[in-house]
Amino acid sequence: MTSSPLPRRVALISVHTSPLAQPGTGDAGGMNVYVWQTAIRLARRGIEVEIFTRATSSSDAHSVAAAPGVTVRNVVAGPFEGLDKRDLPAQLCAFTAGVLRAEAAQAPGHYDVIHSHYWLSGQVGWLARDRWGVPLVHTAHTLAAVKNAALAEGDTAEPQLRVIGEQQVVGEADRLVANTETEAVELLSMYDADADRIDVVTPGADLECYTPGSSAEARSILGLDPDETIVTFVGRIQPLKAPDLLVSAIAPLIKDASASGRQLRLLIVGGPSGSGLQRPTALMDQVAELGISESVTFLPPQPSDRLVQVYRASDVVAVPSHSESFGLVAIEAQACGTPVIAANVGGLGVAVDDGRTGVLVNGHAVGDWTNALEKLLAQPDRLAELGRNARRHAERFSWEHTVDQLIESYRHAMHSFAAQSDAAHAEAEQAAAQGPGGPARVRR
Numbered sequence: 001m002t003s004s005p006l007p008r009r010v011a012l013i014s015v016h017t018s019p020l021a022q023p024g025t026g027d028a029g030g031m032n033v034y035v036w037q038t039a040i041r042l043a044r045r046g047i048e049v050e051i052f053t054r055a056t057s058s059s060d061a062h063s064v065a066a067a068p069g070v071t072v073r074n075v076v077a078g079p080f081e082g083l084d085k086r087d088l089p090a091q092l093c094a095f096t097a098g099v100l101r102a103e104a105a106q107a108p109g110h111y112d113v114i115h116s117h118y119w120l121s122g123q124v125g126w127l128a129r130d131r132w133g134v135p136l137v138h139t140a141h142t143l144a145a146v147k148n149a150a151l152a153e154g155d156t157a158e159p160q161l162r163v164i165g166e167q168q169v170v171g172e173a174d175r176l177v178a179n180t181e182t183e184a185v186e187l188l189s190m191y192d193a194d195a196d197r198i199d200v201v202t203p204g205a206d207l208e209c210y211t212p213g214s215s216a217e218a219r220s221i222l223g224l225d226p227d228e229t230i231v232t233f234v235g236r237i238q239p240l241k242a243p244d245l246l247v248s249a250i251a252p253l254i255k256d257a258s259a260s261g262r263q264l265r266l267l268i269v270g271g272p273s274g275s276g277l278q279r280p281t282a283l284m285d286q287v288a289e290l291g292i293s294e295s296v297t298f299l300p301p302q303p304s305d306r307l308v309q310v311y312r313a314s315d316v317v318a319v320p321s322h323s324e325s326f327g328l329v330a331i332e333a334q335a336c337g338t339p340v341i342a343a344n345v346g347g348l349g350v351a352v353d354d355g356r357t358g359v360l361v362n363g364h365a366v367g368d369w370t371n372a373l374e375k376l377l378a379q380p381d382r383l384a385e386l387g388r389n390a391r392r393h394a395e396r397f398s399w400e401h402t403v404d405q406l407i408e409s410y411r412h413a414m415h416s417f418a419a420q421s422d423a424a425h426a427e428a429e430q431a432a433a434q435g436p437g438g439p440a441r442v443r444r
C-alpha cells in the first residue's frame with residue numbers, strides 16, 4: 001500500500017490564513033498552528049515544505065524562508081487588508097493563478113504532493129493536482145454541515161456555497177485527512193466521502209513547549225493573584241466557541257465565592273473572530289451587565305511562550321464550544337497538567353478523557369455548566385488528580401505522531417495516484433492504437 005518513497009517536496013495550501021499569523025483572533029486559530037507545527041516537522045524529516053498563503057500586507061515578501069526547509073509563499077490575490085473571509089471565493093482564481101505561476105517557474109516535477117487545508121485551499125489544490133499530475137491530500141479542519149447542525153443561538157449559518165465547495169473537494173481529493181473518527185463518520189454521512197480514501201490523523205500539541213510548571217510562578221509572570229481560583233477560556237471570541245455560556249455559567253459561582261470571602265476569577269484569552277467581529281465588545285458588555293467585571297480578566301491573544309504560563313496559572317481550562325473538530329487548546333492545557341471542562345462535542349470527546357483528565361458536559365444549558373463547574377471546583381484533591389492524569393493523556397497527542405501519520409497518507413496518495421496514472425496511460429495508448437485520442441489524464 002505505502003510502497004511509494006518519501007515525498008521530496010510538499011506544497012501546503014492555506015489560502016485564508018498564514019501560519020506566520022498570531023493565532024487566537026480573526027481567522028488565525030488552530031489551523032495556523034497545525035500547518036506550522038506539521039511543516040517544521042516534515043522539514044526536519046527531510047521533506048521540503050512550501051506553504052502558499054494569501055498576502056495580507058503590502059510589506060509581505062513574495063517568499064519567506066520561515067524555518068529550515070520551510071518556505072512561505074505570499075500570493076497576491078485581492079486587496080491586502082479588509083477582505084472578509086466570505087469574499088475569498090471570488091479571489092480563488094487570482095490565488096490559483098499565483099500558485100500555478102510559482103510552480104511553472106520551477107523545474108518540472110517540483111512537488112510530489114499537495115496538501116490543502118480548509119475547503120478554499122482544497123479548491124485550489126483540485127486544479128493544481130490536475131495541472132501538476134500529483135496527488136491531492138485534503139484536511140477540512142471544519143465542515144460547514146457539521147457547524148450548521150450545531151449553531152449557537154443567533155449565530156450566522158455557513159453558506160450553501162461552502163457546503164457545495166467542500167463536497168466538490170471531498171469528491172476530488174486523493175486522500176482525506178480527518179482529525180478524529182467522529183469527523184471521518186461526518187465525512188461519510190454528510191459528504192458521501194469514499195471510506196477507502198479517509199485517513200484519521202489526530203492533531204497534537206507541542207509537548208516541549210506545553211509542560212507542567214509552577215502555578216505560583218506563572219501567576220507572578222502574568223500579574224495574577226496567587227490565591228484566587230482561576231477558570232480560563234483560551235480561543236477566538238466568537239459564538240461558536242461559547243465564551244458567553246461560560247460567563248453566564250460562572251457568574252453565580254463568582255458571586256457566591258466573593259460572598260463567602262473567597263475569590264474566583266475568569267480569565268479570557270483571545271480576540272474577536274467570525275461573527276463575533278460584528279460586536280467585538282459583546283462579551284465585555286455581558287460581563288459588565290452581570291456585575292462581575294472585577295472578577296474577569298481579558299487578555300489579548302498570547303504567543304505560545306506566554307500561553308504556557310496561562311495554562312499553568314489556571315485551575316481549570318474551559319472549552320464550552322458548540323462545535324469543535326478537535327480542540328488544540330484542550331490538549332495544550334492538559335499537557336501543562338491542567339484539567340479541562342469541555343462540551344461533549346466533536347473531537348473534544350477524544351481530546352478529554354472524561355472523568356480522568358477533565359469533565360465532559362453534555363449540551364449547553366447554563367445550569368448544567370454552573371453545576372459541573374461548581375462540583376469540580378469544590379474538589380481540589382480531584383482537580384490535582386485530574387491534572388496529573390492530564391499530562392500523561394496529552395502525551396498521546398504529539399505533532400511527531402501526527403507527522404508520522406501524515407507522511408503515510410502522502411505516500412499512500414502517491415502510490416494510488418501513480419497506479420491510476422499508469423492505468424490511464426495504458427488506456428490512452430490503447431485508444432491511440434485504435435484511432436485519434438486525447439492525452440492521458442488522471443480522472444476520478
Ligand code: UDP
Pocket residue numbers: 022023024025028029030031033234235236269270300301302303304307326327328329330332
Ligand atoms: N492560541 C494562541 N494564542 C491565544 C489563543 C489561542 O496561540 O491567545 C492558539 C492555541 O494555542 C491553539 C489555537 O490557537 O493552538 C486554537 O486552536 P483550537 O483547535 O483550540 O481552536 P480553533 O482556533 O482551531 O477553532
